[in-house]
Amino acid sequence: MKAKDYLKYIADEIHTVVFATVDKDGRPVTCAIDIMDSDENCLYFLTAKGKGFYDRLKNNENIAFTAIKGNDTLSCEAVSVRGKAEEIGKSLIPALFSKNPYMEKIYPNEQSRDALTVFKITEGTGEWFDLSKKPIERESFSFGGARAEESGYFVTQKCIGCKFCYSKCPQKCIDITKKPVVIEQEHCLRCGNCYEICPMRAIEKRGL
Numbered sequence: 001m002k003a004k005d006y007l008k009y010i011a012d013e014i015h016t017v018v019f020a021t022v023d024k025d026g027r028p029v030t031c032a033i034d035i036m037d038s039d040e041n042c043l044y045f046l047t048a049k050g051k052g053f054y055d056r057l058k059n060n061e062n063i064a065f066t067a068i069k070g071n072d073t074l075s076c077e078a079v080s081v082r083g084k085a086e087e088i089g090k091s092l093i094p095a096l097f098s099k100n101p102y103m104e105k106i107y108p109n110e111q112s113r114d115a116l117t118v119f120k121i122t123e124g125t126g127e128w129f130d131l132s133k134k135p136i137e138r139e140s141f142s143f144g145g146a147r148a149e150e151s152g153y154f155v156t157q158k159c160i161g162c163k164f165c166y167s168k169c170p171q172k173c174i175d176i177t178k179k180p181v182v183i184e185q186e187h188c189l190r191c192g193n194c195y196e197i198c199p200m201r202a203i204e205k206r207g208l
Contacts, residue, residue: 001128001139001141002141003040003126003141003142003143004038004039004040004041004143006079006126006128006141007038007039007040007042007043007143008038009079010035010038010043010067010079010081011035011036011037011038011043011044012038013069014035014067014068014069014079015034015035016032016033016034016035016067017032017033017034017035017065017066017067018030018031018032018033018065018066018067019031019032019033019053019063019064019065020063020064020065021053021056021057021060021063022056022060023052023056024059029052029056031053033045033047033053033065034100035067036096036099036100036118037092037095037096037099040143041122041143041144041145042120042121042122042143042144043081043120043121043124044092044096044118044119044120044121045118045119045121046093046096046116046117046118046119047116047117047119048115048116048117049115049116049117050115054117057085057087057119058087061084061085061086062082062083062084062085063082063083063084063085063121064080064081064082064083065080065081066078066079066080066081067079067080070131070132073131074131074132075131075132076130076131076132077128077129077130077131077132078128078129078130078131079126079127079128079129080126080127080129081121081124081125081126082124082125082126083121083122083123083124083125083143083144083146084121084122084123084124085119085120085121086119086120086121086122087117087118087119088117088118088119088120089117089118090116090117090118091118092118093113093116093118096118097113121144122143122144122145123143123144123145123146124142124143124144124146125140125141125142125143125146125147125148125149126140126141126142126143127139127140127141128140128141135171135172135173135187136171136187136189137186137187138185138186138187138188139186149207150206150207151206151207152183152185152188152190152206152207153183153188153190153192153194153195153203153204153205153206154183154203154204154206155180155181155182155183155202155203155204156180156202156203156204157180157202158180158200158201158202159179159180159181159198159200159202160179160199160200160202161176161179161180161181162199162200163176163181164197164198164199165181165183165193165194165197165198165203166181167197168193168194168196168197169193169194170189170191170193171187171188171189173187173188174194180202183203192205
């Protein structure tokens with residue numbers, strides 16, 4: 001999928017996510033927030049200016065959230081996003097309420113919506129993680145001009161082809177027909193078993 005597809009899935013299929021922000025003392029705070037809409041480059045949500053969440057967003061634009069859909073661990077799809085939250089004001093509130101009519105039960109009239117404001121998440125990176133597949137599937141993406149950092153475990157030229165890494169890999173996602181062997185990033189749990197067992201220290205940890 002493309003980045004816009006992941007963003008649309010977050011807004012339309014998962015919808016409620018758990019945000020992480022930091023308070024004025026640098027301590028982490030989490031809260032559940034509904035993602036109201038998406039486009040090719042952004043996610044949109046709203047909050048009230050009187051909330052602590054609003055204050056934290058204004059003090060530090062950097063956010064992260066995780067969203068999960070599924071009945072149990074082995075049937076779930078999860079997506080994590082890091083980015084910047086920018087306040088854009090009230091202009092999109094009518095459109096967001098139209099797309100999310102349940103909001104009218106929370107804020108039933110114009111007067112009650114007076115404190116609301118809309119934020120967009122831009123310049124973000126994300127990772128899709130699907131435990132319902134065998135082997136598991138993961139994919140990195142970026143949006144709004146951000147560039148996804150390379151992360152995971154990678155085999156270097158120090159590899160001697162001993163295959164110890166494959167013996168410890170729970171997903172068997174290492175191609176041992178090549179030398180150096182190749183870790184299939186789209187199926188890797190990033191558990192670190194290969195990194196720990198390699199006798200040549202031929203496996204590098206990047207961006208984790």
